Amino acid sequence: MLHEPATPVGKDLAATYKMRLGVLMFLFYSLFYAGFVAINLLNPLLMEVTILPGLNLATVYGFALILVALIEALAYDLFCRRKEQTLNNTQNTQGEGN
Amino acid sequence: MTIIIFLFFVLLVIGLSLYLGKKAKTSSGYYAAGGKIHWGVNGIAFAGDYLSAASFLGICGMIATVGYDGFLYSIGYLAGWIVALFVVAEPLKRLGKYTFTDAIDSKYNSRGIKLAAAISTLVVSVCYLIPQMVGAGVLVEPLLGIPHGWGVVMVGAIVITIVATAGMTSTTYVQFLKGGLLILFSTVLVVAVCVRGLTTQPDQGGNVPYYEYTTLAAVNESGQIKVSDAGWQVVELQDIESAKLTFAKLAKDGKETWWLVSEKDGAVELHETQSVVTTRDGQRLINGAPASQDNQLRQVSNIEKLRGASDASTGSVSPIELLAAVSDKDTQINLWKEAALTDKDGGKVTIYYQKVTPGNQVMRPGLKFKVQGTPLERADFLSLMLALFLGTAALPHILIRYYTVPNPASARKSTIVAIAAIGFFYILTLFMGLGAMINGVLNPADSNMAAPLLARSFGNILFAVISAIAFATVLGTVSGLIVAASGAVAHDLLDRFLNLRMDDHQKVRAGKISAFVIGGLAIVLGILYKGMNVTFLVGLAFAVAASANLPSIVMLLFWKKTTAKGITASIIMGIVSSLVLILLSPDLFKLYGLDPATAPIPLSNPGIVSIPLSFCTLVVVSLLTGEKAKALKLAAQQ
Structure with a gap:
């Protein structure tokens, strides 16, 4: 018995587009994350600076890393769904869950 | 209920x-x-x-x-x-x-x-x-x-x-x-x-009275600490040189307790701590008295000064106001640290003592991960963030x-x-x-x-x-x-x-x-x-997973020259290197009861070494085995 998927999966014409988009978004987020790590390593006292009323850079950057992850995830889903609807026919759509 | x-x-x-x-x-x-x-x-x-x-x-x-x-x-x-x-x-x-x-x-x-x-x-x-x-x-x-x-x-x-x-x-x-x-x-x-809200004297909603820790004045006479209040006798002094701390065992009314010694501008102060002592005959003492249902360690940690005020309460606050108040540089927080020593009677002593820390330091990295420390300590921080x-x-x-x-x-x-x-x-x-x-x-x-x-x-x-x-x-x-x-x-x-x-x-x-x-x-x-720290252990599990599995998944998807032998070698290298680095790290040496300074691997988090090593192994082995397979195929065709 070979390693077939748990459930049958049809051909997804948008797969290449989604993979490229995923890599681009991953690189963008990686840079954002790397910026946080770099500030901590190179100039940690900068994290103390208050940049919004009462909130320092560490808090704002930390929350931003969480919020940007969610925003990017939603944007990725939106672009993927649009592409899937354009490229895949109704029967073979990969864009709909159950 | x-x-x-x-x-x-x-x-x-x-x-x-x-x-x-x-x-x-x-x-x-x-x-x-x-x-x-x-x-x-x-x-x-x-x-x-x-x-x-x-x-x-x-x-x-x-x-x-x-x-x-x-x-x-x-x-x-x-x-x-x-x-x-x-x-x-x-x-x-x-x-x-x-x-x-x-x-x-x-x-x-x-x-x-x-x-x-x-x-x-x-x-x-x-x-x-x-x-x-x-x-x-x-x-x-x-x-x-x-x-x-x-x-x-x-x-x-x-x-x-x-x-x-x-x-x-x-x-x-x-x-x-x-x-x-x-x-x-x-x-x-x-x-x-x-x-x-926030208060400098938390009482758990009125259920647990706020406990005020005592500070005693003392004098240092040629290395001998004497408490100004004659009711207290100094039994012994213990230095923990690695942490630059001195603790004094004091006796009063037949009860012995441990105090943190601080000295500034010639003035000596003794700060009350909490302690757990296991005596040589196996008795367990908490804060100088036998441990029991009623004598346990007190719950701790509170705001010492709220925006500079020693006796202050805010009432209800918004989440942003809470963060702002804690991060204020004039807010001081009593964080609790732990130190271990052996007393002169051979008892094993664990002391819990207060360390007043400004809010601006609490709310940025640095108290655990030494981002201002040595290059190695910084590499450890980078390694952790990579593995996570x-x-x-x-x-x-x-x-x-x-x-x-x-x-x-x-x-x-x-x-x-x-x-x-x-x-x-x-x-x-x-x-x-x-x-x-x-x-x-x-x-x-x-x-x-x-x-x-x-x-x-x-x-x-x-x-x-x-x-x-x-x-x-x-x-x-x-x-x-x-x-x-x-x-x-x-x-x-x-x-x-x-x-x-x-x-x-x-x-x-x-x-x-x-x-x-x-x-x-x-x-x-x-x-x-x-007794092991759960987050620490999970962090290590992340490092092992990232080293053993991620290179294979990523390269399988994005590099066409990846071979089966490359994946196998990468997984094995990831597991072995991350586990060896963890087992020989300072944190694990501490758990073995050995001096962390003698650990052969100075990093606590292995990711920065084991993840690239696993990637490199996959690339090298794939290139070698891929070429070999190609050569065999050509030879067979000729």
């Missing part, structure tokens, strides 16, 4: 499991819930799987004791989902059937990959299981008043029942239920913290959840639901941790109980509910891990690697027997590793 609520949760989980168990008769049902779980349910179940004892107990405890450094784990754990969503989710769903091994072996059908990936799944799952079981014991001890070991046995028995009855289906719904409740009641707890970022998408019990949904788009959507739920929870961890830090609820000897003890300060019902959810958290995560590990044994090793050609029924039975064995192993390890 506490026990009734707790038992209600446990019985609900077992009942649900037995009910759903009737539906899982095939191997697809057991290992992948038939691939029919709705993406919304799967997304919350992802959150349930992921928000383990390390997240709820460990991160809150770490924030409560070292401030923002604990929140770094929240940030890193959440960021890891970006890798899972953008790189792994859909391709993995397309490639695999039941296990992580299925996905990476899909192109090759290689015995080497099957064996290496199954071992990797087992190793990572066991590394992840240990802190969950330790967390279970920690929770049950104060909740039901039973010893740690029995708590671990109880969790193990329930989890084996859950997994052996229904596998992935019941695990999924248990995780869905628990994930949802965890987020809901954590929100309730954060609202309660904000409504109570790359570890999530390589955890076997997370990866197998992609097989429970019907198609790749559902895998993507469930990951987005997971990011939303987990991200929201991780924001809550900052408020829960800080809430425990400023409300005087911490057990100085065990930070893991920060969130449940914070809940108890708002009444026993919230404590019971939060503890029951935390217990369910452990149950759910352990269930997921055991399903992943039993899949590795029954499906990857027995069926695929050893080619035993089992039918569907035999595969399910093999999985259940494996679940019993792995569950038993988890119970033993949970008892042996009592």
Whole structure:
């Protein structure tokens, strides 16, 4: 018995587009994350600076890393769904869950 | 009431499991819930799987004791989902059937990959299981008043029942239920913290009187400390040179206690501490008196000065106001540290002492991870952040959840639901941790109980509910891990690697027997590793997963020259290098009872070495074996 998927999966014409988009978004987020790590390593006292009323850079950057992850995830889903609807026919759509 | 609520949760989980168990008769049902779980349910179940004892107990405890450094784990754990969503989710769903091994072996059908990936799944799952079981014991001890070991046995028995009855289906719904409740009641707890507000003299809502620690004036006469109040006698002085601390044992009215000595501008002060002493004849003394139900360590940690004021309260505050007040440079917080020494009578002494820390330092990295320290200490921080970022998408019990949904788009959507739920929870961890830090609820000897003890300060019902959810958290995560590990044994090793050609029924039975064995192993390890920090252990599991599994997944998807031998070598290199680095690290030397300075590996987190090493191994071996295969093919053609 070979390693077939748990459930049958049809051909997804948008797969290449989604993979490229995923890599681009991953690189963008990686840079954002790397910026946080770099500030901590190179100039940690900068994290103390208050940049919004009462909130320092560490808090704002930390929350931003969480919020940007969610925003990017939603944007990725939106672009993927649009592409899937354009490229895949109704029967073979990969864009709909159950 | 506490026990009734707790038992209600446990019985609900077992009942649900037995009910759903009737539906899982095939191997697809057991290992992948038939691939029919709705993406919304799967997304919350992802959150349930992921928000383990390390997240709820460990991160809150770490924030409560070292401030923002604990929140770094929240940030890193959440960021890891970006890798899972953008790189792994859909391709993995397309490639695999039941296990992580299925996905990476899909192109090759290689015995080497099957064996290496199954071992990797087992190793990572066991590394992840240990802190969950330790967390279970920690929770049950104060909740039901039973010893740690029995708590671990109880969790193990329930989890084996859950997994052996229904596998992935019941695990999924248990995780869905628990994930949802965890987020809901954590929100309730954060609202309660904000409504109570901040005060310099926390009394747990009037339930526990605020305890004022005493400071005594003293003089230093040629190295001899004399207390100004003649009622106190100095019995002995102890220096801890590595920490630059001096402690004095004082006697008064026949009771001996330990005090922290500080000297500034010629003035000597002695600050009251808490201590646990195990005497040579085995007697356990807490703060100078025999330990008993009534004589335990006092709960600690509070604001010393609120924006410069020694006696201040705010009343209700918004979440932003709470963060602003704690991060203010004029706010001072009494954090509690631990020191160990041996007294002149041969007794083993653990001292818990206060360290006043400005709010601006509490709310930025640096108290635990020395970002201003030596290059090596900074490399350790970088290593941790790397492992957290790359570890999530390589955890076997997370990866197998992609097989429970019907198609790749559902895998993507469930990951987005997971990011939303987990991200929201991780924001809550900052408020829960800080809430425990400023409300005087911490057990100085065990930070893991920060969130449940914070809940108890708002009444026993919230404590019971939060503890029951935390217990369910452990149950759910352990269930997921055991399903992943039993899949590795029954499906990857027995069926695929050893080619035993089992039918569907035999595969399910093999999985259940494996679940019993792995569950038993988890119970033993949970008892042996009592007292270890749960977040620390999970961080190491992330490093092992990122080193062993991620290079194979990424290169399989993005590099066409990847070969089966390259993947096998990379997995083995990842496991061996990360485990060796961990076992020879300063933190583990400390656990062995050895001097951490003598550890041959100076890094506490192995990721910065083992992850690139695993990637390089894959590339080099793939290039070598790929060329060899090409040459053989050419020779055969000629």
